[in-house]
Amino acid sequence: MDERPVVLFDGVCNLCAWSVRFIVAHDDGALRFAPLQSDVASELLAEHGLDADYFDSLVYIDGSGAYTKSDGAVRIARHLDAPYRWAWHARHVPRTVRDAAYDLLARVRYRIWGKKDACLVPTDELRERFLAQTA
Numbered sequence: 001m002d003e004r005p006v007v008l009f010d011g012v013c014n015l016c017a018w019s020v021r022f023i024v025a026h027d028d029g030a031l032r033f034a035p036l037q038s039d040v041a042s043e044l045l046a047e048h049g050l051d052a053d054y055f056d057s058l059v060y061i062d063g064s065g066a067y068t069k070s071d072g073a074v075r076i077a078r079h080l081d082a083p084y085r086w087a088w089h090a091r092h093v094p095r096t097v098r099d100a101a102y103d104l105l106a107r108v109r110y111r112i113w114g115k116k117d118a119c120l121v122p123t124d125e126l127r128e129r130f131l132a133q134t135a
Contacts, residue, residue: 004030006044006131007076008059011035015105015113016058024126027079034131057106070098 007023010016012035020033034040036059042052045059048066060072067075070090077087090098 003063004032005060005062005075005079006032006034007072008034008036008041008044008061010055010058010109011037012116013109013113014116015109017116018113019058020126023076023080024129026081026084027076028081031076031079032129032131033126038131040131057102070095070102073102074098 007020009020023031024033034044036045036055041059044061044066045052045054048059048061050059050066050068054068057069058072058076060067060075062075074088074091077085077090079085080087
């Protein structure tokens with residue numbers, strides 16, 4: 001079984017789709033992805049005690065557990081090249097402050113960046129890093 005970390009993201013959110021493309025362009029190749037709207041994501045969420053219809057934030061899953069909101073985002077940063085990797089240091093900011101900023105962005109993401117009618121369809125280059133194929 002593949003033990004690489006997984007990032008679950010809102011597959012209809014334009015900002016989230018852009019973020020996945022950004023991560024792939026700047027990461028170490030270890031991360032895999034699945035839209036929160038997929039069956040794979042529902043199974044992973046259930047395995048980690050989260051509701052199958054959890055769409056409130058990204059979810060980062062590794063061998064130590066599942067991390068949401070800013071906790072997940074800073075863990076993703078560890079996989080990025082410099083200078084983006086330095087965002088890992090944001091873990092020293094109190095979670096309440098980090099999550100307040102995360103929640104604000106989450107609330108306005110559709111209004112500012114828009115929303116797709118269907119989940120992100122990965123390019124051939126991205127497809128090998130996706131756990132779930134989207135329709």
